[in-house]
Amino acid sequence: MWTRWASYSLRVNHHGGATVMPVILHGPGYSTYARTARLALEEKGVAYELNEVDILTGKGHAPEHLARHPWGKVPAFEHDGFTLFETLAITRYVDEAFPGPALQPSDVKARARMTQICSVVDSYGYAAIVGKLFWQEAIVPMQGGTPNAEIAAEGLKVTRQVLDVLEGLAAGDLLCGGSVSLADLHLLPVVEYLRMTKEGGAAFAAKPKLSAWWETMNARPAVVKTRPKLG
Ligand SMILES: N[C@@H](CCC(=O)N[C@@H](CS)C(=O)NCC(=O)O)C(=O)O
Incomplete structure (x- = not known):
């Protein structure tokens, strides 16, 4: 379509x-x-x-x-x-x-941090959060299957580690400080699904910096406009 x-x-x-x-x-x-x-x-x-x-x-x-x-x-x-x-x-x-607001910090250290966060999401976060935890809790039942508790638990373990790391790396309400960057945009869709899982959602809510970040990002028109319609 x-x-x-x-x-x-x-x-x-x-x-x-x-x-x-x-x-x-x-x-x-x-x-x-x-x-x-x-x-x-x-x-x-x-x-x-x-x-x-x-x-x-x-x-x-x-x-x-x-x-x-x-x-x-x-x-x-x-x-x-x-x-x-x-x-x-x-x-x-x-x-x-394209013209428009810069989505990569000009400061070399902030830009390196941005790339690091994108890489953490890509290399560790996505597979654990979406590929294991969310998949077992939401997609498998939606497709008529039985979730595999062992895979979900493996996903949750790595998810907790990823959240600890990101909570430590986050500069504040926006991950790299200043204005919205690619780090925020790479993490946001994964967190949208993480928050839909029971234990993953609770683990996320326990992170004060990441929770404040979510509130900030969630209000952005781009985030509202692209929100997936599930079910
Ligand atoms: N490294 C790729 C990963 C893309 C990716 O894994 N996309 C998922 C959807 S969110 C996908 O296409 N999955 C289908 C599949 O693995 O066959 C990128 O950065 O674009």
């Missing part, structure tokens, strides 16, 4: 007319990684089309999507004939290629 958003980037062609050059993001509304890319587009005010490739029904491995992403994952991105996959590459490109 194609969802059309506000407008397109325009380019003047050799006849002097305007050629429509849409930004396209391939990925479903429920995907955390696709939501991170959308958050970056929304925060920058970039108009885009969303092609909701439904990975839960195998569409990620259809030939047309494998041509966009060799591992059949989402998101994949297109702008002006330029294609990308891997969310951090996409969000950095969106920040650097």
Whole structure:
């Protein structure tokens, strides 16, 4: 399904007319990684089309999507004939290629912290929080299966460690201080699902800095607009 958003980037062609050059993001509304890319587009005010490739029904491995992403994952991105996959590459490109508020701190240490937090989310947080905890508690029952308590417990153990680390790294109401950065946008969709789990939600609520961060982020129009509709 194609969802059309506000407008397109325009380019003047050799006849002097305007050629429509849409930004396209391939990925479903429920995907955390696709939501991170959308958050970056929304925060920058970039108009885009969303092609909701439904990975839960195998569409990620259809030939047309494998041509966009060799591992059949989402998101994949297109702008002006330029294609990308891997969310951090996409969000950095969106920040650097378009006008609008900067989503990466100019201070070198704050920027390194931002990359570190994105990497913690990607390397440890997502697999534990979404891949194990949320998956067993929410997706498996939704698909008619029986949750595996051992996998959920493994997920919760790593989740607690990730939360301890992030609580320690967070600068304040925004993870890198100053204004919203890619670190906030990479973490937010994962936390949305974490808060829906019983013990994960409680572990998150026990973290004062992260809880204040959530309240700040949750009020942002981009966050409200991209909130997944589940069920
Ligand atoms: N390293 C990738 C991870 C993307 C990813 O794991 N996306 C999930 C959805 S949130 C996905 O496509 N899962 C389907 C699958 O693994 O087949 C990125 O940064 O974009």
